[in-house]
Amino acid sequence: MVRRSLLTAATAVALLAGVLPAAAAPPDTGTGARLIDRDAKLDGFVDPAWYRANIPFVDLPDAEIEDTYYYRWRTFKEALKYTGPEDGWIVSEFLGPVGYSAPGGGISAAAGHHLYEGRWLRDTRYLDDYLDYWLTGSGSGPKPPTEELNPNTTDWAHQYSFWVADAVVARASVDGRWDRATALLPELVEQWEGWDPQFDPELGLYWQTPVWDAMEYTASSYQSDDPYHGGEGFRPTINAYQYGDAKAIASLLRRTGDLDGAADFESRAAELQSNVESRLRDGDFYKHVMRDGNPAREPIADREQIGFVPWYFGMAPPEADAAWSRLTDPQGFAAPHGPTTVERRSPWYLHEAERGCCHWSGPSWPYATSQTLTALANQLQDRPDQPFVDRQDYYDLLRGYASTQRKDGHPYVAEAHHPDEDRWLYDSPGHSEDYNHSTFTDLVLSGLLGIRPQQDDTVRIAPLAPTGWDHFAVEEVPYRGHDLSASWDRDGTHYGQGAGLRISLDGVEVHRQADLSPVTVPVTGSASEPPRLVDDLVNADGTGFPEATASYAGESDDAWEAIDGQDFHLDVPGTRWTNHGSPNRTDHLQIDSAEPIDVSDVRISFYDDGNGVRTPDSYRLQYRRDDEWVDLPTSPPRPGEPSRVVLDQPVRTDALRVTPLREDGGAVGITALQSWRPAR
Template identity: 65%
Template sequence: MSALLTAVVAAITLVTAAPVYPQPGPGTQVLDQDAKLTGFPERGWFKANIPFVDLPDKQIESVYYYRWRSFYEAQKYTREGWITSEFLGPVGYSAPDGGIVAAAGHHVYEGRWLRDTRYLDDYLRYWMRGSGAGPKPATEFLNKNTTDWAHQYSSWLADAALRRAEVTGDVGFAANLLPELKRHWERWSPQYNTEVGLYWQTPVWDAMEYTASSYQSPDPYHGGDGFRPTLNSYQIADARAIAELARRTGDRATERTYRERAESLTKAQEKWLWDKDKKFYKHVMRDDNPDRVKIADREQIGFVPWMFHTAPPGNAEAWAQLVDPQGFAARFGPTTVERRSPWFMKDAERGCCRWSGPSWPYATSQTLTAMANLLIDYPAQSYVDKADYVALLRGYALTQTKDGKPYVAEAHHPDEPRWLYDGRNHSEDYNHSTYADLVLSGLLGIRPRSDDSVLISPLATWSHFAVENLAYHGRNLSVVWDQDGKHYGRGQGLRVYLDGREVARQADLKPLRVSVPRGAVKPLPRLVDDAANVSGSGFPEASASYSNVGNGDLPAQANDGQNFFLDVPNTRWTSYRSPNPTDWLAVDFGKPTATSDVRLFFYDDAGGVRVPAWYLLQYKRSDGSWTDVPAQTRTPTVGNDLTRITFPTVTTSALRVLGTPQQGSSFGLTAFQSWRG
């Protein structure tokens, strides 16, 4: 091929190649985004996807950006598209390809703020239509009460799908899942008690082992089956969401049916689970409890009804317990059971996982979501205020540290600066809760709506803060608060921008509803990564000329569908300590496969593993020989970032990267991807 023809083909490839990231479009430039992302991998992903914030409390801010990085790490590409993982490494009780439904509602609440909608589109399909909705063994280890993965644990998926639609403006996607959402709701029916009018759940399948209520049963690990404010609130919220989606599609019969079901459950929850004397929602044992006596202890799950607006305004006195030193208050709290309980911190130091007092991010994020709803959506009350919300969020941020850096694991000591449950090569960057959503929808008060508007109702009372270029209804939303006008130089007061243009302002932080005309949403095409193999068995199969086996840097780590740059756990192949002058990593597709868009992520630890001095992308000919892929167009090779190679379509059974390391080092890849439309 002549040099001129090669250049022409390369130019055409650049024009026709699908964009990697969504284009943010016009917006404000109040914040220095590059400075906020110092030290981050693949900064282009974050700049295209996340809302940027500027907060005077740098502890809360640093954890905000860290939690977006950990959410990025949790995206796993599978044979069914993207899912959001809970653990970065595999566990034995997950659904196919690693999904765990326990925190799926949290994942959707958090991920709804991403500009690229493909992640949650795929994830919701996985739980509703994919293998996440498929059959599972009804065993003690995997929950003997249910027969499909989506019901292994309690969840609130219909509600989460609707709340996500309020951010994206695309109610149609959630409405399209309506048949599956109805089926998902109905499949809880075996755990519905007609006498009480509520659902029962085994505490462990609420993702809560060894709770205060569990210790009062014959089975402290699983816990006694009981009527709980968790699953019942989730079912109320999901029924309401289904009714709303049915209303949007004109299905009045379904709307009426599910509104009635939600109302019936709400009345039953109030009748049976609200303790009028102790002013709290509680667990009620199902068995050997004919009078339906509530347990004596207040557990943190008693705040869950406010997370879904299922508690009436008159029950607000429960929130006095959140700030009570004998209730749930703690430096690194809240605690999972009140301190008055005789079960408080029982056996908590014996090992994971005991929800009898430790601070649990899963529950903390539920409580903070519930508290924001109480303060913004409910009538005024005298038990907690905005300052309490900020203090609790700050305590949550202080919890999420380790060795002076942001970090989240499974559970934290409520009174001491240490993680209780933090298993090496297991708990790192544990994705079992929300945080960014709490900053955006609670602290900064970005309250999504299903109509063409947004409510701005901040709980922060600082002198300044900003959220910039938040993807909302196809527009870029920015909110800047500057009490004296000196911090951002845009004038005093609260200012709201759409696509970089100021559309509203006011002098104070009172709630402000702003009209948001729908923008043109242009979702990126769904692509397939033919190189990904989550299971590591069969094809596509990765191999290498040399691997640092002792450190676990195996070839299959480079095409496992995950892409992050941690030392522990690792998900990379390296040639560390290789005696070879050059090394290669290959992916065998197992059959002739068309390829034209390869994305490489070279690992760089600034020490023994660096980006290669040079590399070649090669494909296997039909005769088994290797040759360079012609007419390659490459982006710059940067460690811990995307290197994209586009070229005219080649059909081949295998690709490989052949590289020479820099002097005194080796090279490695955290991800080897081959994408097609």
């Protein structure tokens, strides 16, 4: 007889949720009480336990920003894809497959954004795997040097520009696992040096083609003979990325005691910074300089949004700060749904923008908006007294960015938005939905609420929230293995915990002050190392085994999609099996493996579209023993919550079968069927 373990509410979070059962949620410790009603914030979310276990919670007086914040955690969760035991988890850009991705579906173009956004998750396994994917796994493997996949590079991690070392340090500054970060040094140095073929020793600068900077049809590429694949030039982007990565590598080398190596990379960064200043800064703005047909190395006349990227990495000196006046200039980058990707005064502004994706000649791209907002936050933190921008500008831009992420009145992000009109320009059905090509939660946490991770044993709290706000709170921020919280209550009446700014660690107040001036608080420790887990049922590419079959499958609802490593609950695109339209009273989904597997922890995510396909009233879970199907014990599923079956003793089998049952005989569906075990 097979016995099922009975799970308490705290341990019922599935292993896929990325937490140990004992750490299903941050503990209630100390004397502090939660100020934020987590259940209310997650109302309507599928798998709320995952969010409770993983994300920081915020309470803001601005509903637009708050709603977008929680929505963007949903889109990030949707983008988490388990590819199998070799590469583990990746963070996808598109929810559906595209023909130009690396094996498993990774695209390096927005990987820096993914790492900045994902660093705030409590479970470290997602980004552990993702970094390994790009540095040592399939994402670092060989790539054809073709026109369609970038003819200038030969591996997937260099298909697009990518600020990986900087992101590694940014992430380690949150979780405190510096040993893991320094262990990546050989690969980080190799990645940095991988751009050497695009380094011009005469200028001391790197060149890049705009399309492989993740930006097609730009004001700069239009000034070449190939607006899509042309326009090679010395750009603020790739040079700032290499500067930021060199600084990060130097920092990691110092931690290992390699002071000579650190000094070498500091010198490379300094030389690159000097050359950017002398070659790419044209007056008060950093510009693209054409590589070909430009013997004088003159910059183009147009100011593009990429000119703000140097501030992302702390590269720009005070003499360049006047560039920020362009951000709010009505003839510059300012727009209701902006910023624009090239100034309005440019003759290339919105050139051919309505002729289909993907033009960076003015449309507002969340990718670029994220970079600009991060750069702006750094500017306001580093040089708050300059006269060009202030915290109100940050809030206005962030709020505009939040309100832009809407469609039909609901939170939504696609590829690019019209800068002046309330419509997405590039929004292809089945392709652009919930596009994971930018950040937002990081902008709220590190910018608006001012949680500034540090490389020493501290955290700096320096909110950029508007001075008129009378309250805000952020709780359960995973920082160095602790639960960090901060709240602002101007007069003490909103939260009832006293007036001022309160900072707590693990529920214990460690600092209080009357205003929102910056403060640094000591925090020591690091995040724990969670165990590695393997899903034996996943088949990310749909070939071979495990093999999924069904007694009936609805149109476009293939059985394989239940084991494709993705778990999201959208109508389009879909990743699910359903029996919608079946003539049968009941239907089953069956997974056959090539070899017998040990089954001890099964997770089933049922699909419910609120219409014809609904959560089943019950289900049968069976495993094949010899030639018979044997029942495993189950409990009635709850709408919006994954079902989990944990066995005291594993059963060994080469097939599992799930039969969802509705009393009214209606349609059912499954978005994910998984069997998890510890990695061997």
